[in-house]
Structures are given as structure tokens and as C-alpha cells.
Amino acid sequence: MTVTVRDFRAGDAEGFARVRHLALPxxxxxxxxxxxDVxxxxxxxxxxxxxxxxxGELVGTAQVGVAHESPQPGQGYLNVYVHPEHRGRGAGTLLVSTAEERLAALGTSKAFAWVLDDPTHRAFAERRGYGAGRSAHFLRLDLANGSLPPLQExxxxxxxxxxxDYAADPRPLFELDAETLLDEPGDISYEFTDYEAWLESTWHxxxxxxxxxSVAVVDGRPAAFSAARxxxxxxxxxxxxxxxxxxRGCGLAKLAKNDSLHRARAAGFTEAFTGNDAGNGPMLAINEWFGYExxxxxxRHVRELG
Known part of the structure; x- marks a missing residue:
């Protein structure tokens, strides 16, 4: 068995998505x-x-880049995922070492990586010099069979x-997204300051x-939102x-998310997912109220790059 690592090509998108789904459904x-994204x-x-x-079979992926939206320079990231049936054969190790070389060449001083919280994955990261940081949860809601809170007026x-409703001018949503992002807990702080970049990365x-x-509007201005993918x-x-x-404190986030979830179920969606920093108590409480588990x-693991 020969394992090799190379740059992503346009024809890899289907295989890349398949491995990501199997490793992180x-x-x-x-x-x-x-x-x-590419x-x-x-x-x-x-x-x-x-x-x-x-x-010749695509069995592993790595997302590698610089956290350019962070006010703190020199932070890079590498998120590595390997097909569950091909683990332990060197693909993960080779992806990590290649990614670290790329980040070091870009002048980054820290490499951040998300690692699934199980003994095998954490041991893999620790053997390569990565130390554990904050944790985050994936949550699931059964939209097809679960019961949502009733719609609220x-x-x-x-x-x-x-x-x-903001198709003609989404800037008010950009401004709201940028404000809320400033308080998002995490190991890396981010700031949205470039409207055109936000249009590319988020809106489109x-x-x-x-x-x-869904967007809750107060006095003609967006005050809360729940972004659906x-x-x-x-x-x-x-x-x-x-x-x-x-x-904040008026229940507007819960109002917007409830509206979005109800419309998603009416549109035929059967599973709802979300993610929360483990320290984000208010949002975890809201998701528990909806029935997420x-x-x-x-x-999040981090390693200093020499």
C-alpha cells in the first residue's frame, strides 16, 4: 500500500466531500x-x-490555511480527516507533516487543529506535539419525528x-454578523471587516x-438571526x-431560530445539526430547549511551529 499526498485538484471535489462526510457526518x-471554498x-x-x-484512491483530506480574519497574526490551521476504513496506514501522518511544512513556509507560528474527542484521535494529535484547548459540541435534532416548540408570535x-428579503442589499446582515462574531467564544478570535469578502465567503x-x-427585525434593523445551511x-x-x-436578553435569537426550524421542517428537511463551543452556556441552553442532543x-489542539 502506497500513500501519497498532493494538492487538491478540481476533480477531487466529490471524493473530498465523501471522505469529509464519512469522517465527520x-x-x-x-x-x-x-x-x-477553493x-x-x-x-x-x-x-x-x-x-x-x-x-490511487482518495482516502484523506486536509484543509490548510491562515486565519487571516483574526486580529492576531501568525495563526494557521490544519484540519485533517481520513476515511475510517483507511486509518492507521500513514495518510493522516503524511497530511499533517505536509500541512505543517506549508504553514511554516507561510510564516505562521501556531497551527490549530480540530480533533475528535476520542482516545485514538487525541493520542494521534498529542504524539505530534499538539496540546488540547477548547472543546466544541456537534448537536443533532430529529426534525422528522421530534417535536419543536410551537411557533411564537x-x-x-x-x-x-x-x-x-435582503437580496438587494445584504449589508445590514453583514453588520449584524460582524457584531455577533466579536463575542463568539473560541481559541482564535475573528473579525469581519471586509464586506466584499463576506459576500464571497458567506452570502454567496x-x-x-x-x-x-430567519431574521428578527426591530425598528427596521436586523437585531437577531439564525443562518441556515x-x-x-x-x-x-x-x-x-x-x-x-x-x-440581548429579549429572546430574539430563540424566536429567529424557531422560525427557521419550523420552515425547514415544512420544506421537508429531516435532520438538523449545529455546533457550539462547550463554554457557550446560553446557546447550549437554547439548543437544549429545542430538543438538540x-x-x-x-x-481544538494547537502546536507551536518552530
């Missing part, structure tokens, strides 16, 4: 979204996906809209459903739920 990934990555991200092949002065992304993304296979994912700082956990 809680996160939406389609050939179209993979190809879009084609529309910001130049400062230096996004360099890699694939591992075993005797918006309180006086609040209106529910969809992101599709093929997984984002403008119709199912869909993969065309009955699965729905909440990419982000947030509220403007001045409007934790289905997996990842731990």
Missing part, C-alpha cells in the same frame, strides 16, 4: 461547497487543501423576515439558504445564531 459538505478563498487565507491517496415592535456560499435564514440531502445546519448586543465533540 455532523458537518455539511458537498462537492459544490468544496469547489466553491475557488473563492480570500488570497490572504492562503487556502491550500490537500488530499491523500492510497494506491413576535412581540410588539418585532418583525420576522428571511435573508431573502452555495450551502447558505437565504429562504430558511442546507446540503440537498434532507439535512439542515444552523451555521450561526446571534443577537445584536443592545437587544450532543452527538459528538471536537477539541
Amino acid at each position: 455532523f458537518m455539511l459538505s458537498t462537492p459544490e461547497s468544496i469547489a466553491y 475557488a473563492h478563498a480570500h488570497p490572504d487565507a492562503h487556502f491550500q487543501p490537500l488530499v491523500a491517496e492510497e494506491d 413576535p412581540p410588539a415592535g418585532v418583525e420576522l423576515r428571511s435573508a431573502a 456560499h452555495p450551502l447558505l439558504s437565504h429562504e430558511l435564514t 442546507t446540503g440537498g440531502d434532507g439535512r439542515y445546519d444552523t451555521a450561526m445564531t446571534g443577537t445584536a448586543r443592545a437587544q 450532543i452527538c459528538a465533540t471536537e477539541v
Whole structure:
């Protein structure tokens, strides 16, 4: 068995998405979204996906790049996933070493990696000098058979809209997304400052459903939202739920997410997924109220690059 690692090619999108789905079925990934991410990555991200092949078969993937939206320079990331039936044959090790070489050449001083929280995966990371940081949960909701909280009437002065209502001018949603991101817990802090880049990476992304993304509007301005992603296979994912700082504590995030979930179920979606930092108590409580259950956990690991 011969394992090799090379750069991603356009024809790899289907195999890349398949391996990602088998290794991480809680996160939406389609050939179209993979190809879009590669084609529309910001130049400062230096996004360099890699694939591992075993005797010509694509068996592993790595997302490699620089956290260019962080105010702290020198931070890179590598997220490596290997086909479950091909683990232990060297694909993961070769992907990690190649990714680290790429990041070091870009001048990054730290490499961050998400690692599934089980003994085998954590031991793999620790043997390569990675130390554990924050953890995050994947959560699942059975939309087909579970019971959602009843739809709520918006309180006086609040209106529910969809992101599709902002097709002509999505900048108000960019501003709300940027504000809520500042308070998102994590090992790496991010800032959205480039509207055109946000349009490319978020607004025009093929997984984002403008119709199912719900927005709570107060005094004509978006105050809370729940961003929906869909993969065309009955699965729905909440990419982000947030509220403007001045409007927090009023139940607007719960209102928007409930509206989006009900419309997703009415549209025929059967499974809902989301992810939360393990320390994000308020959002975990909201998702528990909806009936979500934790289905997996990842731990962010980091290594200093010499």
C-alpha cells in the first residue's frame, strides 16, 4: 500500500466531500461547497487543501490555511480527516507533516487543529506535539419525528423576515454578523471587516439558504438571526445564531431560530445539526430547549511551529 499526498485538484471535489462526510457526518459538505471554498478563498487565507491517496484512491483530506480574519497574526490551521476504513496506514501522518511544512513556509507560528474527542484521535494529535484547548459540541435534532416548540408570535415592535428579503442589499446582515462574531467564544478570535469578502465567503456560499435564514427585525434593523445551511440531502445546519448586543436578553435569537426550524421542517428537511463551543452556556441552553442532543465533540489542539 502506497500513500501519497498532493494538492487538491478540481476533480477531487466529490471524493473530498465523501471522505469529509464519512469522517465527520455532523458537518455539511458537498462537492459544490468544496469547489466553491477553493475557488473563492480570500488570497490572504492562503487556502491550500490537500488530499491523500492510497494506491490511487482518495482516502484523506486536509484543509490548510491562515486565519487571516483574526486580529492576531501568525495563526494557521490544519484540519485533517481520513476515511475510517483507511486509518492507521500513514495518510493522516503524511497530511499533517505536509500541512505543517506549508504553514511554516507561510510564516505562521501556531497551527490549530480540530480533533475528535476520542482516545485514538487525541493520542494521534498529542504524539505530534499538539496540546488540547477548547472543546466544541456537534448537536443533532430529529426534525422528522421530534417535536419543536410551537411557533411564537413576535412581540410588539418585532418583525420576522428571511435573508431573502435582503437580496438587494445584504449589508445590514453583514453588520449584524460582524457584531455577533466579536463575542463568539473560541481559541482564535475573528473579525469581519471586509464586506466584499463576506459576500464571497458567506452570502454567496452555495450551502447558505437565504429562504430558511430567519431574521428578527426591530425598528427596521436586523437585531437577531439564525443562518441556515442546507446540503440537498434532507439535512439542515444552523451555521450561526446571534443577537445584536443592545437587544440581548429579549429572546430574539430563540424566536429567529424557531422560525427557521419550523420552515425547514415544512420544506421537508429531516435532520438538523449545529455546533457550539462547550463554554457557550446560553446557546447550549437554547439548543437544549429545542430538543438538540450532543452527538459528538471536537477539541481544538494547537502546536507551536518552530
